[in-house]
Amino acid sequence: MPIKKKVPQVETAEQVEWAPKVEVKEQVADLRTVLDRIKAREGVIGYILRASTSAAVDIKDPSKIIDYAVLSASALESAESLSGAFELGKLCSIVVEGKELKILLLTIGEHRISVFMEKNVDHNSIYREIT
Amino acid sequence: MNEEIYTVALKNALAEIKNVCPDISKAYILMDNGTIIAGDEQAVDPSVERAVNSLQSLAEKATSVGGLNDLLIDGDKGRVYISQVNGMYSVMALSKRADLSFLRTLTGIVLPTILKVLNGIGTETALPTPLKSTPIVPYTPFRPAPSEPRVEEEAVGEVEETIREPEQAAEIEAPEPIEARRAETEEETEVKSREPITDLPSQQLIVDRFGGFMVRPDTVQLDFEILERWSSLLEVKGINEVDIETFSGKTTRCKVKVISDQKFEGRGLIRIPEKTCETLELKRGELVRVKPVVPQE
Secondary structure (H helix, E strand, O other): OOOOOOOOOOOOOOOOOOOOOOHHHHHHHHHHHHHHHOOOOOOOOEEEOOOOOEEEEEEEHHHHHHHHHHHHHOOOOHHHHHHHHOOOEEOOOOOOOOOOOOEEEEEEEEEEEEEEEOOOHHHHHHHHOHH | OOOHHHHHHHHHHHHHHHOOOOOEEEEEEEEOOOEEEEEHOOOHHHHHHHHHHHHHHHHHHHHOOOOOOEEEEEEOEEEEEEEEEEEEEEEEOOOOOOOHHHHHHHHHHHHHHHHHHHHHHHHHOOOOOOOOOOOOOOOOOOOOOOHHHOEEOOOOOOOOOOOOOOHHHHHHHHHHHOOHHHHHHHHHOOOOOOOOOOOOOEEEEEEEEEEOOOOOOOOOEEOOOHHHHHHOOOOOOOOOEEEEEEEEOOOEEEEEEEEHHHHOOOOEEEEHHHHHHEEEOOOOOOEEEEEEEOOOO
C-alpha cells in the first residue's frame, strides 16, 4: 500500500510582472500527476517526492521504502559533495545504477525527486517528462 | 601482488584513458582499501578525497538496489561518471560534451582487463620481489675442474674467503677423461635429474620467458653485472654457461648471454626461451637458482 503524504503549498520567493504567475499548488499537483503517470510505466517501481517539510512516497514494495529513502538521501548528499569538488555547477540529474535497479534523482525548485526503476527503463525519457 | 606495481599500472591505465578520451579532465580510482589513485601524476585535492570517500558510504547503502554499479552526476558545467570495476571505483570528471557511451565502453573494457592481468600476474608470482643474492657458498668443485685450479680464493665484495683442502686441490688437478666431456656436451639443455647444485656461487632470479623465430632454445639471458661478478669471482674471462635449478628440482645447463633488451636489465631476471621453460615446467615470475659453469680450457 503506497504511503502518500500531503505536500504543503510553497510560496514563491519572487515573481516578476512579465512572467506568467506560477501557482505552486498547481506545480506540486502537476509534479504528482507526472510522477503518477511515470509510475504507471512498465519497469518503474515508484518514486519519492520530498520538499523541505514533507514527502510523498509511492513505492510498489512498502518494505523497501526506508531503504530507498536512505539511499536516495545518501546519493544526493554524495552527488552534492562530488559536484562541489569537481565544480560541476548546479546539479541537473543524478543516476545511480545498481545491479538490479537504478534511480533517477533530480531537483526541481525545492522538490527533490527520486524515481526508482528497473535497469532497462529509459531514464532519459523520464527526465524529459519531469522537466 | 605488490601494491606499488598495481598503483603504477592503474595510473598508466588512467593516463591512457585520458589520452584516448580528452573530455576527461580528472580521473581517479578508488581502491577497495580506500586508497585513491590519480592519473597523470595529479595531486589528489582534499575536497576530492572527501567527496570520493563519500562514495564508500553510498556504496554501503546501495545494497537495496543490488550494490552500486554506476553513478552519473550531471551538472550544468560538467559531469562525473563513477563506475565500479572489480570492487574498485573509477571516478572521472568529464566535460558536458563527453561521449558517455564511448567512455562506458572504454572503462568497461580497459580497466577490468588490466585488473585481470594484474591479478593473473599476482597469482602466478607466488613470491613477489625479494631478489637478494643468496649467500655464496664455499667453493668446492662438483663439476669438471677449471684449467687453472686455485689453492686460495680471495674475498670479493661480500664473498667469504675459502680455503680448499689439499686433497680437493689434487682432485681438481686430475685430468678428466675426454669421453666424459663429450657425454657432457651432449647432455646440454637436457633436463637432468642430477644432484642439486650447491657448491658454486649462485643467485635466485625471476624467470622471464621469451620467444621468437631466431631464439636459440639453449641460450638464456642474464644481467651483465651478474656475469661480470661471477667471472671475477671465479677468476675466469667470462661465463659462457649456467646451470639452472628449479624449485621442483629440475636442472638444466644452458649457454648464457647478456640480456639484449635494456627494459629487462637490472631487474634480477633470467630470460629463458619458451621451449626451455616448457621443458622445465617454468612459468613467468617463478624463481630459479642459477649457477655459473666454470669454463673448460
